[in-house]
Structure formats: C-alpha cells, structure tokens
Amino acid sequence: xxxxxxxxxxxxxxxxxxxxxxxxxxxxxxxxxxxxxxxxxxxxxxxxxxxxxxxxxxxxxxxxxxxxxxxxxxxxxxxxxxxxxxxxxxxxxxxxxxxxxxxxxxxxxxxxxxxxxxxxxxxxxxxxxxxxxxxxxxxxxxxxxxxxxxxxxxxxxxxxxxxxxxxxxxxxxxxxxxxxxxxx
Amino acid sequence: xxxxxxxxxxxxxxxxxxxxxxxxxxxxxxxxxxxxxxxxxxxxxxxxxxxxxxxxxxxxxxxxxxxxxxxxxxxxxxxxxxxxxxxxxxxxxxxxxxxxxxxxxxxxxxxxxxxxxxxxxxxxxxxxxxxxxxxxxxxxxxxxxxxxxxxxxxxxxxxxxxxxxxxxxxxxxxxxxxxxxxxxxxxxxxxxxxxxxxxxxxxxxxxxxxxxxxxxxxxxxxxxxxxxxxxxxxxxxxxxxxxxxxxxxxxxxxxxxxxxxxxxxxxxxxxxxxxxxxxxxxxxxxxxxxxxxxxxxxxxxxxxxxxxxxxxxxxxxxxxxxxxxxxxxxxxxxxxxxxxxxxxxxxxxxxxxxxxxxxxxxxxxxxxxxxxxxxxxxxxxxxxxxxxxxxxxxxxxxxxxxxxxxxxxxxxxxxxxxxxxxxxxxxxxxxxxxxxx
Numbered sequence: 376x377x378x379x380x381x382x383x384x385x386x387x388x389x390x391x392x393x394x395x396x397x398x399x400x401x402x403x404x405x406x407x408x409x410x411x412x413x414x415x416x417x418x419x420x421x422x423x424x425x426x427x428x429x430x431x432x433x434x435x436x437x438x439x440x441x442x443x444x445x446x447x448x449x450x451x452x453x454x455x456x457x458x459x460x461x462x463x464x465x466x467x468x469x470x471x472x473x474x475x476x477x478x479x480x481x482x483x484x485x486x487x488x489x490x491x492x493x494x495x496x497x498x499x500x501x502x503x504x505x506x507x508x509x510x511x512x513x514x515x516x517x518x519x520x521x522x523x524x525x526x527x528x529x530x531x532x533x534x535x536x537x538x539x540x541x542x543x544x545x546x547x548x549x550x551x552x553x554x555x556x557x558x559x
Numbered sequence: 560x561x562x563x564x565x566x567x568x569x570x571x572x573x574x575x576x577x578x579x580x581x582x583x584x585x586x587x588x589x590x591x592x593x594x595x596x597x598x599x600x601x602x603x604x605x606x607x608x609x610x611x612x613x614x615x616x617x618x619x620x621x622x623x624x625x626x627x628x629x630x631x632x633x634x635x636x637x638x639x640x641x642x643x644x645x646x647x648x649x650x651x652x653x654x655x656x657x658x659x660x661x662x663x664x665x666x667x668x669x670x671x672x673x674x675x676x677x678x679x680x681x682x683x684x685x686x687x688x689x690x691x692x693x694x695x696x697x698x699x700x701x702x703x704x705x706x707x708x709x710x711x712x713x714x715x716x717x718x719x720x721x722x723x724x725x726x727x728x729x730x731x732x733x734x735x736x737x738x739x740x741x742x743x744x745x746x747x748x749x750x751x752x753x754x755x756x757x758x759x760x761x762x763x764x765x766x767x768x769x770x771x772x773x774x775x776x777x778x779x780x781x782x783x784x785x786x787x788x789x790x791x792x793x794x795x796x797x798x799x800x801x802x803x804x805x806x807x808x809x810x811x812x813x814x815x816x817x818x819x820x821x822x823x824x825x826x827x828x829x830x831x832x833x834x835x836x837x838x839x840x841x842x843x844x845x846x847x848x849x850x851x852x853x854x855x856x857x858x859x860x861x862x863x864x865x866x867x868x869x870x871x872x873x874x875x876x877x878x879x880x881x882x883x884x885x886x887x888x889x890x891x892x893x894x895x896x897x898x899x900x901x902x903x904x905x906x907x908x909x910x911x912x913x914x915x916x917x918x919x920x921x922x923x924x925x926x927x928x929x930x931x932x933x934x935x936x937x938x939x940x941x942x943x944x945x946x947x948x949x950x951x952x953x954x955x956x957x958x959x960x961x962x963x964x965x966x967x968x969x970x971x972x973x974x975x976x977x978x979x980x981x982x983x984x985x986x987x988x989x990x991x992x993x994x995x996x
Contacts, residue, residue, distance in 0.1 A: 436809055439817060439825075447822055454993050457826045498830075515825070519833040527631045 413438055413463075413514060419487050420461050422538045430531045437520040443507040449491070451504045456494025458515040462486050465511025471503050483508070495521050495539060608794050611967050614975070616801030619648060621843050627806060641806045648802055662873050667732045667739045670725060671746050675902040677719050678749035681756055683901060684712055716756060827993045831986050838981045846883055846974060848941045849933070854879020856929045857892055864921040865908030870899050882933070884973050885953055889930050896922035952976060 414431045417423045417438065426434060439458075443449060449460050452472060460467075462484050469490065470478040481503055484490050490505055495518050525532030603610065623644050630640030664672060685691075688708065689698040701708060721729060729750060735741040813832055820828040858875035862868060878892035900918035913921050948956075953973060960972025990996040 436811075436814075439814065439829075441822060441825060443822055449822075450826060454826070455830070457830050517829050517833075519829075523628075527628050529632075 413440070416463060416487075416514070417461075420489055421542055422459075422489065422492065422535055425534045425538055426531060430528075430534070433528060433531060434524070434535075437516065437524070439515040439517070441513050441515055443511045443513065445507055445509045445511075447507050447511075449505040449507065449511075449513060450501050452502065453500045455498040456491055456501050457498060457519075458517045459489060459492045459495050460505070461489040461514040461516070463512040463514055465513075466508040467511055467513075468506050468508050469503050470506055478504075478506075492539060492542065494518055607963065609797055611964055611971070612795050612798040613801050614971060616798040617805060618843055618974075619798075620802050620805035621840055622847055623648070623802075623806060624840060625844070637809075641803070644806060645799070645803050649799065652799070659876070662869060662876075665739075666728065667737075667742070670721065670729045670732060671742060672902070673719060673721060673725070674729070674746055674749050674753060675904075676898070677716060677753045677756070679902040680715065680719070681712070681753075684708075720753060721750075824995070827989050827995060830992075831982075831989045834985045834989070835982050838985065839978050842977055842981070843974065845941045849937045850879045850882045850888075852937045852941070853882040853888060853929060853933055856932055857925070860925040860928060861896065861922075863909060864913050864925060865903070865906035865910075865918065866896075866899060874899065880970055883970055884957060885948070885950075887957065887969075889926055892929065893922065893926045896926065948973065948976060948980070 414428065414435050417431050417434065418426075423431065423434065440463075441449075443465070449467060450456065464486050466486075467484040467490065469481040469484065471481060472478050484505070491501065493499070494501070495516070498518070521532065521535060525536070626644060627637070627640050630643070631637055635643075688701040690696055690701070697705065729742070732739060733742045733747060817825070817828055817832070854875045856875075857878050858871050861871035861874060866874070874892065874895045877895060878888050881891040882888035897919050900915075900922050903915045903918055906913055906915045906918055908921070910921075953976075956972040956976045957969055960968035960970075960975070962968070964971070987996070
C-alpha cells in the first residue's frame with residue numbers, strides 16, 4: 376500500500392497537495408448547526424431519497440465535508456470502515472493494491488455516487504481502497520451517527536436503513552447477474 | 560561542458576528546492592507546535608481558577624447527555640429538553656448550596672464542637688489509660704510510655720484548643736449573641752475543664768476583655784466574607800454556562816476538531832472521538848451513581864448506629880464525594896465517623912448494645928460494610944472493571960490535584976487521570992488498528 380503523504384512528495388509537482396488538503400479542511404467554511412448547505416445534494420443520494428426536507432435538515436449537521444487532492448486516499452484496503460462517502464464533485468477510483476505495488480482499478484465513482492456504505496453496518500476491514508483521481512469533494516456519514524439517529528430519531532434512522540438494505544440488495548443482484556448472467 | 564551542466568542543474572535545483580521546502584515546512588510545524596503547547600500551558604496555568612468550574616460544568620453536561628437523548632426519543636423537542644435540564648441543574652445547585660450551607664457548622668457550632676472534641680478526647684484518654692481525675696494511677700502500658708503519650712496528647716491539645724480570640728467569642732455566645740441561642744452550661748463546664756487541661760485557668764478572665772475587641776473585628780470580617788463570596792460567585796458563574804452551551808452543542812465542537820484532522824486520519828479520528836466519548840460518559844455516570852450509593856449507605860448506616868441525622872448526612876456526603884478517589888473515601892468516612900464517635904454525648908441507636916463507649920467500633924463496622932458493598936455490588940454493577948489505576952498514579956494524582964486546586968482538585972484528580980488515560984489508550988489502539996503506527 377502506498378503512503379500518499381510521502382509518495383506525493385516524491386513527485387515534484389505534487390509536494391504541496393497533502394498540505395493544501397490539510398489547510399483546505401481547516402479553512403473550509405464551517406458548516407454545522409442551522410446552516411444547511413448539503414440538503415439538496417443529500418436528496419440525490421438513494422440512501423436518503425425517502426427523507427423529507429425536515430428530516431434532511433436534521434441529518435445535515437451529521438454530515439462531514441472533506442476535500443481531497445488527486446492521489447489522496449478516501450480510505451484504504453484492510454482498514455476498519457467507519458463512514459460512507461458521497462462524492463459531491465470530482466472522481467474517485469476504487470482500486471485493489473497488488474503485491475508489486477501496482478493497483479488494479481475496479482470502478483470509477485462519479486459525483487452523486489456513494490461508496491463504502493457497508494461501513495454503516497459494521498467495522499469489518501475495507502475490501503478495496505478509494506483514491507481521488509482529481510480534486511474531489513466528498514460528504515462523509517459516520518456509522519455511529521446513524522446508530523444514534525436510530526435511537527433518537529427512529530423514523531429517520533429506519534428510512535435510511537431500509538434504503539441502505541435496498542441498495543445493497545440491488546448491488547448483490549447486479550453482482551449475481553454479472554457472475555452467472557454471462558454463463559447462461 | 561556548458562550543455563552538461565545545463566541538463567543537470569534544473570533537476571538538482573528542483574531537488575534542492577523541494578528538500579528545502581520540506582525542511583522549512585517541518586520547521587514551521589515544529590515551531591508552531593511548540594508555540595501552541597507553550598501558549599496552552601501558560602493559559603491553563605493563568606486561568607486555573609476557572610478550570611475547576613469548567614470541569615464540573617462539563618461533567619454535569621456529560622451526565623445529562625443521555626437524559627437529553629431520552630427526551631428527544633420521547634418526542635420532547637431538543638430545545639425544551641435543554642431548558643428542562645438547565646432549569647433542573649439550577650434548582651439542584653440551589654438546593655445543594657442551601658442544604659450544604661445549613662449543614663456546615665456556623666461560628667457558634669464550631670466553638671462548641673472544638674470544646675466538646677477537646678474535652679471528650681481528654682476524657683477518653685484518661686479512661687483508656689486508667690487515670691483518675693487527678694491524673695494518678697494508670698495502666699501498665701501508660702506507666703511505660705507515659706511521657707510519650709502525654710507529649711502526644713499535649714501536642715493534639717495545643718492544636719485543637721480555643722485560642723484567645725475564640726475564647727472571647729465563646730464567652731459572648733455563652734449568653735446568646737448574634738441572634739443565636741445561649742451555649743448550654745454543660746459545654747461551659749467542658750470549656751473550664753479544657754482550660755484546666757491547658758494550664759491556662761486565668762485566661763477566662765481575659766476572655767471577657769477580648770470579647771470587646773473581637774466585636775470590633777467582626778465588622779471587618781463581614782466585609783471580607785462578602786468579598787470572598789463575590790469572588791467565588793464571579794468564578795463559578797461560568798459553570799452553568801459551560802453546562803448550557805455543551806448541551807446546546809449539536810456536534811459543532813466535534814466537527815470543528817475533526818475538520819482540523821488531515822484526511823489520512825479522518826476515519827480514525829471519528830472512531831477515537833466516538834469510543835472515548837462513550838467510555839468517558841459511561842465512567843463518569845458510573846462513578847456518580849457509585850458515589851451516590853456509597854453516600855446514601857453511609858447516611859443510612861450511621862443513622863442506624865445512632866449518629867445525629869445532621870452529622871450522618873454531613874459525613875455521608877463527604878465520604879460519598881471522596882469515593883471518586885480509590886481507598887480515600889473509606890479513610891475519610893472512618894476519620895470523620897470516629898471523630899464524631901469520640902465527641903458523641905448520647906447515642907440513640909436502634910441497635911441496643913451500641914453506646915457512646917463502643918460507638919467507634921460500630922463506625923469501623925459500618926465502614927467495613929460499605930467497603931464490602933462497594934467492592935462487591937456497586938463497583939461491579941455500576942462502574943465495571945474498566946478503570947484500574949496503579950496506586951502510585953493514584954497517590955501522585957491526589958497530591959498534585961490537591962496542591963493545584965485544593966480539596967476540589969483532590970476529588971477530581973482521579974476522574975481527570977482516568978479520562979486522560981482513556982483518551983491515550985483509545986488513540987493508540989485505533990492508530991494500530993488503522994496500521995498508522
């Protein structure tokens with residue numbers, strides 16, 4: 376597994392990227408409490424599609440906004456998962472690192488797509504890494520926030536869980552079709 | 560030659576530039592970190608009088624978080640829940656301040672307590688050593704070590720006896736002063752006996768003269784008390800606000816700190832925040848319940864063995880609070896309980912064989928019973944075995960806490976150490992899980 380912070384340093388053109396990402400996160404406009412910038416965007420995510428505006432406003436303060444530079448990892452393979460990511464802008468590659476340091480690309484995630492949703496269920500290690508292809512903005516939703524939502528606002532929590540189950544079911548179905556559809 | 564150097568130089572220059580940029584960045588980070596640590600340390604030291612109210616406000620908020628969740632779950636709007644908790648917090652503070660204020664002995668009661676304590680101590684000493692009223696006779700043990708024992712008792716007497724000013728006040732209160740009832744004559748007899756013990760029999764005459772002088776001092780003392788109360792109010796007014804703002808916080812503080820974390824540590828920081836938050840919350844709520852249970856046990860059992868209710872409540876409260884410190888709580892309960900047993904005039908216990916002579920044994924039994932209850936029931940059920948500190952850490956923590964913040968530091972030192980320990984261990988565990996260290 377490559378280490379982005381120092382690998383980027385080896386590429387002369389990218390030495391400032393991790394630093395930019397760090398300061399970018401510090402000085403990004405603080406979005407919390409009553410300021411709801413992401414409500415409209417969250418509505419586009421299939422997991423939150425059945426939430427009404429009032430419910431989305433309650434959900435919005437639980438969302439973390441992160442900025443990544445090209446080459447930065449959103450998460451890495453084998454690390455315990457704690458959050459799901461929704462891509463707001465930019466592109467993310469899902470890659471599996473090989474033994475010789477080469478990466479096998481599995482998919483590319485576009486804006487409005489989401490990834491790492493299994494981390495909302497448990498903290499089993501990530502099965503692949505997610506790497507920003509370009510400057511990317513992502514929204515992160517933390518598992519423990521979902522668990523707390525299930526306790527304090529069961530109506531919102533159960534809607535999210537139901538949509539999450541549907542999405543995972545659809546992905547399983549698609550996976551089965553890919554596996555067995557070709558052989559028929 | 561010139562061509563060669565023209566090819567090589569740009570790469571070399573770029574390498575040098577990159578390396579020097581990295582070095583500059585490292586120096587900037589180190590200098591910034593040192594400055595932040597020094598400024599933080601300076602601020603903590605300068606603002607230490609308000610640290611304690613902040614800690615207590617934070618602890619109270621931590622204890623109330625689950626209640627707020629419960630309200631939200633029950634359909635009570637968050638704002639109404641916060642208002643309810645803040646109102647309850649204020650009422651509880653006022654009740655506690657009022658009750659504790661009424662329990663703390665006033666000047667007259669302090670004088671009586673000191674007089675009683677000295678008289679009873681000397682009386683018990685004589686009876687234990689087998690001495691008669693004239694100080695003759697004595698057990699075999701006394702005959703061997705009489706000078707050592709007497710010297711020790713004299714030093715205790717010189718520590719607890721009333722000084723000139725106090726004697727003057729005692730004489731004033733004897734006939735009723737400051738809207739307080741007169742001191743019972745029985746205690747005046749004790750007072751005289753104590754004077755004989757001190758070999759200062761003539762000083763009761765000067766006491767009458769001193770009463771005039773102390774009256775002049777009282778006006779100045781009242782003013783001093785007012786200033787002390789105002790200063791304490793100015794410092795402690797911050798506590799309810801810390802409590803309120805922490806309850807009002809809807810994750811903004813956490814989000815701010817997470818926003819400072821580099822992307823590489825984002826997920827691990829969320830996991831650490833969550834685990835530390837849960838562990839600290841559980842520990843603090845557990846310790847609060849344990850302290851309350853231990854305090855109530857002392858109040859009930861001390862009342863059963865015949866303590867005055869007021870004294871049982873006072874000792875129960877002090878020992879309950881001290882339960883936050885391992886071992887110390889039992890020590891405080893025993894010292895306070897046995898001190899009271901020493902001066903107890905009459906014991907009205909529902910257990911027939913407990914008298915003022917064997918009350919100290921009953922106190923020891925009560926402390927043992929509460930110790931067994933705490934170790935066998937309260938701690939395993941309420942707190943769990945998660946918190947274990949090395950005795951040396953406990954000792955240093957207590958000493959350091961009391962040196963910095965007095966009695967409150969003594970009580971809060973161990974919970975603070977537990978919180979710091981939890982943060983450090985969780986951080987390292989998670990960093991290892993994420994293969995970051």
